[in-house]
Amino acid sequence: MLAENSVRIRNEYCSKCLICSSICPFEAISIDKETGEILLNIEKCQVCGICFSACPSSSIDIAYYKTDILSEYIRRARKDNLILVCRGAVIRPELRERLEKQGVLNNFIQWYVPCIGRIPLELLLRALEGGVKRIVIVPCEDNKCRFKFGSNVGLSRLLLLQELLSQIGLNHGVLSFARSSIRAYINRNRCIGCGNCAYICPSNAARLVSPGVAEIDGAACSGCGACTAVCPSLAINLESFENKVILEEISRHRQLISDLRAKGLPAVAVFYCHWASFPALDEYGAYAKENVVFFEVPCSSIINPLYILRAFYEGFDGALVMACRKSECKFERGNELAERQVNAIKNLLRQVGLEGRLEICFVSPKYLGEAEHQIKLFMDKVAAMVGVSK
Amino acid sequence: MIVVKGKPLDEILSFLLPYKNVLIVGCDGCTQPPRGLREAMTYAMLVEMGAKLRGKTDLKCRATTVAKQCDNHICSTTLTPQLEGVDAILSLACGVGVQTLVEVFPEVPVYPGQNTTFIGSQEREGSMLYEKCKACGECLLGETGGICPITNCPKGILNGPCGGCVDGKCEVPFEIRDETGKVVKTVAKDCAWYLIYQRLKKLNRLDLFRKYRPPRNRAISSSPRLMEVV
Known part of the structure; x- marks a missing residue:
């Protein structure tokens, strides 16, 4: 396991004011009563960085967005x-x-x-x-x-x-x-009243009303996008992550893929939950240069079969879904839903003849390089499968 | 809800490989899981990719959906304008939808994309679909506390339970099968008549349990059935 943490407390600079421990939303920071050292429980930490910006003595180090x-x-x-x-x-x-x-x-x-x-x-x-x-x-x-x-x-x-x-x-x-959170919205003309959204919604914002049309309460919506993934009639969209936008974004890489093909490189699409990994400004650039194309999603539960199939349809050789680790989903169980969805899509791909080209991994930004490591593993796997050297 | 299960893609491809322009028609009606526009688009991409990997590159699919494939008027009005140049239709609806399309468009070959399984309900938590109704034609739920012995009892007996009921469990297990029909999982199942007894006892209607029911009139459920809408 790659063990280096992305958040570190430098006790030598610490003034023991304990602001970090009182402000941490996940109770990950505590003080050792005997030595007086500030301890960080990385398992609880979710790398929000609130402690980092609160520390008056700049003794907390965080790897992203320095x-x-x-x-x-x-x-x-x-x-x-x-x-x-x-x-x-x-x-x-x-x-x-x-x-x-x-x-x-x-x-x-x-x-x-x-x-x-x-x-x-x-x-x-x-x-x-x-x-x-x-x-x-x-x-x-x-x-x-x-x-x-x-x-x-x-x-x-x-x-x-x-x-x-x-x-x-x-x-x-x-x-x-100006406060303004991402919300899902529904095109009621398209709704077929199946009720999938009402069941899946983690914040009870979607409900099915008579006569068989769903409604989304924007004020309650937490913006995960799980409802858009289960909607069979594409009636629900999430602001700034509309189905159309994501699908067009995937299709935009057609040229890149054929260029990579010509060079004998496999192309891989990575759908990453933007809470699961934080490619900082500089790192992101470094990765984009390789034959990996990143697609940001607000939660892995928004992944629906269309995105993945469109990626393969446009010629990607592999697709990797990066979700948050178990129990770290920002929307209760978005990562579980994503896993189920991915398994269903895997089954479809197996039937087409594209077995093993889709994977889901669970990562967290708290371990440095974890996401990169997973991408590399997957790249190697795909390269071996496509039968070309990397 | 009419419960459907996707046919293996190989089977679908074996239908469609001889054609060039295929219209994939979803159904927004009662199919469970829903087979709407998104599913049609998914199948469109799957079929094209599958065809390409099998060496046929000129197969093109278009996706559309119909509000209710079992209604010939809706099918005709929605689909007629979209049939230009289409040489085969893949229906994602139940068997009723497929046959309706065949009747509405006799000149176009129509293929089923799903296996129609049963009339059932969906349990959301466990994401399971359970068969609930056999469409027997003379509902006796009123006498059995709302639990259907025709569907829930493998023997469909009307005066139960039989000797196969052990500790309230049926001797015949639930079988979950994959696409090929192989049993992948078996689940112990409650005896329908045990449940009926418990339910009637709770409702204080054990008199119904003691009532003798003569064999069903099977003529009522003999196929094909015909009914006039009044």
Whole structure:
């Protein structure tokens, strides 16, 4: 097992304030009563990074989205506006329109971060110092944070920062935020009333109403997308992960695949739950260069047979689904649902003659290199199967 | 719900390989698991890929769905405009849907994509489908506390239980089979008449249990049946 953890507490710098332990949503941080050392239980940790951004003595180290790298990137990019969006949030058309009116949408950097609560104020200050004129933050809605209260923690800090900035004479517009979480929505004309969504929904947002048409309560929807995967009539879509968008994204790689074919390389599609692995800015680039194409999904339970079959249809030689580890799903049992779905698709592929080309693995960002390791294992397997050397 | 199970792809391909333009028709009606548009699209890709891997590259599939394949009017109005250039249809509905399509479009060959199994209900938690009704034509659920002995008892006896009921369990186990018919799992099953007894006792209607029922009139359920809608 690759054992290096992505979160580390450097006790030599620690001032023993215990903020991290009190703020951790998963109770993963404790203090050793005898030695006074701060201990991290990596099994409980879900790498939200809230402790990292809360630590006043910078003694917590986290491997992804490092402040230094991010602020250096912002400094070099020389953009006027910075938009930070939580992965669980979405910029809806209304919000986009508003941002456009404010002029934020020209000359900007947009980043998706795993949680707003893990962004240290230092990064924002450095960004302002580096020439950014306006920062817009889009966190998840109340009670929808994947890390329990990351969004709230992040927001209360931002309010504080806003206050401080106004004290030094910068106006409130410099730092603004708008909560908006990803939601599923239904095209009721297409619904056939099977009730699959109502059963599968982990947050009881979908229900079947008379006369046999489903309804989704947007306020309750947690945005996992499990309902879209079980909908037999493609009536349900998830904001920013619409079926059409994902399918087109898969088909977009047709050229790349034929180029790889010509070079004798197998092409592999990786559908990764964006909570299961955090390819940081730099790492992601490194992987994209190889013959691996990444498709981000909000939860592995959104994987439906169409995505996988479309990938094979377009010529991918293998498909890997990366889900969260057992009991770490941000939506209760999305990874279990995904496993069941994948097994059903495997059965179909076996009948076509594509046995062994689809795999599911369960990873966590807390062990460095775990996702990469799984991809490599799968690549080797596919390469051996396709019969070409890597 | 009419419970269906996908046919092995090899069988489907053996039907479709001689054709070039295949229309795959799902059914949004009562098939369980649902065989709607997504399933039709899934089958379209599976059939094309399967055909390619078997050396036939010019087979093209199009996917569509019908609100209710057992209704010839709906089938005719929905599908007629889509039949341009189609030389075979693969139906994902139950046997009723397949036969309806055959009657509506006598000039196009129609093939079944599913095996129709039984009328059943879905248990969500265990994702199991259970047979619940044999369509016998003279429902006696009113006398048996709502538990059907025709379906739930392997012998379908009307005055049970028989000698095969041991500790409330039936001597014949539930068998779960794969596509080829091989038994993959057997599950112990409660005796239907034991359950009926328990249920009637709870309802305080054991008098119904003591009632003698003469053999069923099998003429009522002899095939093919015909009925007038009134």
